[in-house]
Amino acid sequence: MSDHEPRVVYGEAPDQEVRSLRVRRCLLRTARDEPVAELEAVSFRMRFGAVAVAAEGVGGVETQPAFRRQGHMGRLLRRALGGMARRVDVAFVSEGIEGVYERFGFVGAVAEGHLVVPVRNVERAAGADPDAADPGIRSANPADLPAMVGLYNTAHAQRPWTHERHLGWNRLVPQTTWKPGSHTLVLRTGRTIAGYAVLEGRAFGDPLGTLTVDELVAEDAPATRRLLAAVARLCWQRRLGRFTVREPADSLTGRVARHMGCAYEQLFPPSGGMMAAVLNRPSLVRTVEPELRRRTGGQRPDTDRLLAIEALCGGDLFPDDRTLIRLLLGHWSAEDAYVHGAVVPDRYRDLCAAWFPGGGSRALPAPYAHRLDRY
Template identity: 75%
Template sequence: MFDHELNTAGYTEAPDHDVRSLRVRYCRLRTAGGEPIAELEAVSFRLRFGAVAVAAEGIGGVETQPEFRRQGHMSRLFRQALAGMAQRVDVGFVSDGIEGVYERFGFVTAAAEGRLVIPVRNVEQAVGADLGTAVPGIRTGSPEDLPAMVRLYNTAHAHRPWTHVRHAGWNRLVPQTTWQPGSQTLVLQAGSAVAGYAVLEGRAFGAPLHSLTVDELVAEDAPATRVLLTAIARLGWQRRLGECTVREPVDSLTGQVARQTGCTNKHNFPLSGGMMAAVLNRSSLIRTLEPELRRRAAGEQQDKAYDDAFDALRRGDLLPDDRALIRLLLGYWSVGDAIVHGLSIPEPYRDLCAAWFPGGGTQALPMPYAHGLDRY
């Protein structure tokens, strides 16, 4: 018999297990007879708010069986899953939210999709390279390069909001099969060390060579970045392409070097859906982020007035809208953006809030960015 009440007996959470270097917990609803109704995944990771990484969980793999759809079951499952998440972490995320769905649960779009479009000819002219010859130091990557790649990545994006902290055993490169394009890795070797790498979006067997996309390009310095961009431009030249796409933030080292060669920076700011976030425990999250907020406000006098403002922020007396707060904390909004969207900030707190929430892409806070290989 179907359990219309869907009480806690119909809700289960499976133990954590690893899925491609991420810890995953399955949350399920079943009928009284054990028949599956709906399921979602709660993915565990650590994610940065600037210089501080916090424990977080993300929602993924959301699915309802066809015969049970449009009956409110996913809403019930979602609320129970969020209640469980709130007992473990203070903030939740969605990598690719459906438009108009997650807002009802407190989530809000909080990161933009960005990419750099670089003309192949621009790179050739900027570096003075002959794209018909091999680029010195470039070789195909291997699993043995992953620890060095992780170190380079964490160093390059250490203070970037929305960035996952990659552990020593990280490996979310996409395996390649005949019909499924996987990751292709180029490595820049400098003596005995890896000086940079690029992960290319793979091409399925038989697919036309109509595009070239780089999922990540990270190097230890500007000269190494130019070498890697030259290697990418050479691949584009070999495929008779006029441009290539690099998925790196414009304020990164890769973005800075790409701007010197001439590129187009493209961002997509969806009204709803996309990369979303929600505050689950405001007071605890603010306490965890106190060192980061003090870092951002280093130019402001930190005295009793600061402590009073911090306590007001933690309690919700200051900036009570958690949806606006998560956007401000991650740098998706600056204080000026929030005011434009109707948020009111009391006069005594404005200078401090401007320091706390400068917006991404500033000297105090890099742009929030979610690299594709860490999404779930």
């Protein structure tokens, strides 16, 4: 720091509850207590397959205009990540700026993806009458949230990059004057909720040109078809030819939609976007070891597995933390790592192939970041 720049002091404000998430503010201020820069460290549990890992995410990053381009954000991030490393083993960024977070060990580890579903295909496959409402489908109310959380956790329990939702979860977009907020449909069969669909609200004045579903989760294929038919019915009323569903292609919703006929669009950003970083490698590997055992199905000798775990902890196996986080989250398979220059001893090749099959495989669902859990 040069002589003409003010001395800054780092501090952290106590945790607060914000929309079902615990948030800690990390701050830089001058000696005269002027705000310089701040960010939020958001606490949650993130799925690495069947294991939920305590994690923190970087969000709400901002530098005051008078202090920009002086390196303060780098100072703040280094101090904040140091604090995170004392609490958790892995950090995430929900919407990283291109070319920035790589300098702090982050790497893109999940792709954006969504289904594009033609209304006509749904009507044909489901035999839906566009004029006849489904009597089992109604608008949701707050009492439905626990059942929705249960359906979501069941559907995505082993999906990497999925948050573990608790019974008090409610991150539906609230209604305001200019934004109608989330519109949620639930499907009841008897006395239970068999599925739900959360429709993205339109801002006031937006054209009626699109309809997007932020989540569509159901207990079985027939319930999924009924919810897709209900969304298609809304589209028909608005004279829309297609709609978007933000669900992964290998989910139940994705499989039903694919059978009906749809497109799946996916984006792999080279920089920025949703990113992750390893903070404590040995501790993270030990935490996800049960998940690695699950992926092998107990088919490998324990001696080889224990030696490989030690090599993974110590960095002798996949020493680059950026490669490791992509492998653990299923963004890369072991073969992807080899293509990008990773070298693995022959004795560990079969084990690594089982540990890191890549998402969308039989052993590991595709990683997916649902919109309502982003911060």
